[in-house]
Amino acid sequence: MCSNSFQHLIAVSGRPVNFHSLNSFTLAAVKSPGAQQLKWIPLMFESARGTVYELTGPQDAAVVVLIHGLGMNRKMWRDCAEALSDQFRVLAYDLAGHGESSLPSHMPSLSLFSNQLRHLIAELNIDSCSAVGFSLGGMINRRFAIDYPECTDSLIILNSPHQRDEVEQKLIEQRVADTSDGGPQATLQTSLERWFTPEFLAAESDIVNEVGSWILRNNPAVYTQCRQVLAAGVKELIDPQPPIRIPTLIMTCEHDSGSTPWMSQSIAKEIENSKCVIVPRLQHMGLMEKPDLFISPIREFLADVLN
Numbered sequence: 001m002c003s004n005s006f007q008h009l010i011a012v013s014g015r016p017v018n019f020h021s022l023n024s025f026t027l028a029a030v031k032s033p034g035a036q037q038l039k040w041i042p043l044m045f046e047s048a049r050g051t052v053y054e055l056t057g058p059q060d061a062a063v064v065v066l067i068h069g070l071g072m073n074r075k076m077w078r079d080c081a082e083a084l085s086d087q088f089r090v091l092a093y094d095l096a097g098h099g100e101s102s103l104p105s106h107m108p109s110l111s112l113f114s115n116q117l118r119h120l121i122a123e124l125n126i127d128s129c130s131a132v133g134f135s136l137g138g139m140i141n142r143r144f145a146i147d148y149p150e151c152t153d154s155l156i157i158l159n160s161p162h163q164r165d166e167v168e169q170k171l172i173e174q175r176v177a178d179t180s181d182g183g184p185q186a187t188l189q190t191s192l193e194r195w196f197t198p199e200f201l202a203a204e205s206d207i208v209n210e211v212g213s214w215i216l217r218n219n220p221a222v223y224t225q226c227r228q229v230l231a232a233g234v235k236e237l238i239d240p241q242p243p244i245r246i247p248t249l250i251m252t253c254e255h256d257s258g259s260t261p262w263m264s265q266s267i268a269k270e271i272e273n274s275k276c277v278i279v280p281r282l283q284h285m286g287l288m289e290k291p292d293l294f295i296s297p298i299r300e301f302l303a304d305v306l307n
Helices: 074-084 110-123 136-147 166-182 184-195 198-202 206-216 220-237 261-270 292-306
Strands: 009-013 027-031 039-042 052-056 063-067 089-093 129-134 152-158 248-253 275-279
Touching: 039 052, 052 074, 063 074, 063 110, 063 136, 074 089, 074 206, 074 292, 089 110, 110 136, 110 220, 129 136, 129 292, 136 152, 136 220, 152 292, 166 184, 166 220, 184 206, 198 206, 248 261, 248 292, 261 275, 275 292
Parallel strands: 009 027, 063 089, 063 129, 129 152, 152 248, 248 275
Antiparallel strands: 027 039, 052 089
C-alpha cells in the first residue's frame, strides 16, 4: 500500500528531480529558475499490463477515474485532475494504443477498453470508482458501467456521442476512411476547427498546438481502428438492457457538432434520475478551452453523490 507521503511537494530549483527516489505516490512540484510558483506534476506509473497512469489525492478518498478521448492522452485532464485531487483520489490513465500505454492486444473495441480499466483498478486494489469519460471515453465509461455496475459509483459523460442520424453517421464514417488513407494528419485541421472556437484557434493557444501534436503521435493503424470504435460503438450503448441505474451527469457544449446537445439529452432520457448540462457557446474541446465551466459542476455532482 502507499505511504502517507504521496502529497508531499518537492521544490526543485535549477536541478533535475530524481523521481526514482520518491515514494510511488509523491507529487513533485518543480520550480524552474525564475518561476514565480510551483508547477503541479503528478508522477507516472505503468501497470503490469502496460497501462500508464497517474494517481493523486487523499488515499482514503473516493476514487474518480478520468478517461480521455480518441487520439488524446491522460494529460488532457491536467486542470481537472489538479482541481479534483484535493478532495478525491484521482486516477488518470492512457487508453491502450494512446499516449504512453502499450498497443492493444487485439482489435480495439469498447469491451477491450472497459476491460483495460477493470484490470487497472483491480491491480490498484480499487473496489469501485466514479468514471469520468470524454468523447470516446464517455462511451467507454458507459460500457464499463454496463459490464461492471458493481465497480461503478457514478458516471460523468462529457461531450460523448449517442445515436446519430444518417447524415451524421456518414460524416464520421468518411472520417474513418480519410484516416485510414492518410493517417491522423489527414483530418487534423478540420478536427481542430470542430473542436475549438474560432477565437481560441486565432489566439494560437499552446493548448491547440499540444492537442495537435498528440494526435500526430498516434499509431496510424490503431488510430483508425479506434476511430471506427467511435463510429460504430454507439450502437451497443443505445437503450441498454438492463438500463444503467447509476447516478450520472451528462455534459456537452452548445456547438459540439459530433456530440450534440440532442445526443446528451437522449443519453439522459435513458438513465433514470440523470442530470444533463449544456455549456453555452463552446465546441467539442470546451473541457480544455474553458475547464472551469466543467470542473465546477463535476465537483458539485461528485460531492453530492459520493458524500
